[in-house]
Amino acid sequence: MKRRDLISSMAAATTVGLAATATGASASEASEHAQAHAEAHTEAKANPSTTGARNLITDVAGLKVGNAQDTDVKTGVTVIIPDKPAVAAVDVRGGGPATRETDALSPENLVQTVDGIVLSGGSVYGMASADGVCAWMGARNRGFSMGAAPGVPPSPILPTACLYDLANGGNKAWKETPPYRELGLKALESIGEEFALGTAGAGYGANSGGIKGGLGSASVISKEGITVGAIVAVNSLGAAIGPGSKQFWAAPFEMDNEFGGLGSDELRAGSENYGKAMQPRGNTTIAVISTDIALTRVELQRVAIMAQDGLARALRPVHAPFDGDVVFALSTGQREVPEGNPRSFMTLRIGALAADTLARAIARAIFEATALEGSKVPAWRDL
Numbered sequence: 001m002k003r004r005d006l007i008s009s010m011a012a013a014t015t016v017g018l019a020a021t022a023t024g025a026s027a028s029e030a031s032e033h034a035q036a037h038a039e040a041h042t043e044a045k046a047n048p049s050t051t052g053a054r055n056l057i058t059d060v061a062g063l064k065v066g067n068a069q070d071t072d073v074k075t076g077v078t079v080i081i082p083d084k085p086a087v088a089a090v091d092v093r094g095g096g097p098a099t100r101e102t103d104a105l106s107p108e109n110l111v112q113t114v115d116g117i118v119l120s121g122g123s124v125y126g127m128a129s130a131d132g133v134c135a136w137m138g139a140r141n142r143g144f145s146m147g148a149a150p151g152v153p154p155s156p157i158l159p160t161a162c163l164y165d166l167a168n169g170g171n172k173a174w175k176e177t178p179p180y181r182e183l184g185l186k187a188l189e190s191i192g193e194e195f196a197l198g199t200a201g202a203g204y205g206a207n208s209g210g211i212k213g214g215l216g217s218a219s220v221i222s223k224e225g226i227t228v229g230a231i232v233a234v235n236s237l238g239a240a241i242g243p244g245s246k247q248f249w250a251a252p253f254e255m256d257n258e259f260g261g262l263g264s265d266e267l268r269a270g271s272e273n274y275g276k277a278m279q280p281r282g283n284t285t286i287a288v289i290s291t292d293i294a295l296t297r298v299e300l301q302r303v304a305i306m307a308q309d310g311l312a313r314a315l316r317p318v319h320a321p322f323d324g325d326v327v328f329a330l331s332t333g334q335r336e337v338p339e340g341n342p343r344s345f346m347t348l349r350i351g352a353l354a355a356d357t358l359a360r361a362i363a364r365a366i367f368e369a370t371a372l373e374g375s376k377v378p379a380w381r382d383l
Helices: 003-023 027-045 123-139 180-189 297-314 343-368
Strands: 063-070 075-082 086-092 098-100 117-120 160-162 214-221 227-235 284-293 326-335
Touching: 063 180, 075 123, 075 180, 075 227, 075 326, 086 297, 098 123, 117 123, 117 180, 117 284, 123 160, 123 180, 160 284, 214 343, 227 343, 284 297, 284 343, 297 326, 297 343
Parallel strands: 117 160, 284 326
Antiparallel strands: 063 075, 075 117, 086 326, 098 160, 214 227, 227 284
């Protein structure tokens, strides 16, 4: 018998005795309980999934991200740009969304790929951020075209979602010149595989459940080598932490202590106990989920729907009338579905990974955020 197996057997036997003594259960009942505990422990240790090298959405091959922010206005923009047009879908659950070109993502419509996705602060004003990105792409001949013609630029497809950060104390006296078009262009200047989290990009001016919100990202690589990544700007009505606690609702899904490793032992809340979260205002959590596996738009639609569960795992409450929650799903198509895997099963696997990864990204956004200068809203790290 291997030393490791011997130790496990001894531990199981000890557990049986303690369980029987403590509960008055029969030896056989205690043995079954100990065996179940040992199997669960072994399964958890055998989990082969890992984060990507960066633990960012850019671990998905073929994706780059850029951030820009205006410290005076207290707002920002994040752009997600694939190296080549990518298949995309969207799922909208919030009661107050601010979006652009989401109808173009319906599977029955003409264009099946997008040239990028834009996340922005600024509510309806933030949709102009895509104007800057659109102009930049058109000037570089990127976008959809029915046929090249001299002097006729292509039409970049840039679905956009915006969060409400207008009442966060920043200087919004922009009159007829909101800063978002320029912020979209500025975000492209920093495009790359590395980018800042927390008080950055579209999450710069965000708040979440009574504390500072922010920009988060995470990735996972499955046992088959499938890569799934998430990026999210968290400006939620709901809280990412338990009432009176610093522990994250997403704690069971944490990898490598990426948001503090606090666990969930003391994490609980009564049915009407939401801490500081129940303060209705303009809110919104906007996210992009991506994978390197080549999926159709219909398959990605299911991934986007499943990924919304990541919001429910990380925020409480969620999808309120005051939220504009939107999740985009994106496939860079770098790899085909692994041989021997039914496509429906692979869609299930990717959707499940997407939900967990999005929950982690939300927690990372709050964990990495810092309070804005002069703001009365504390960051998680200040609690």
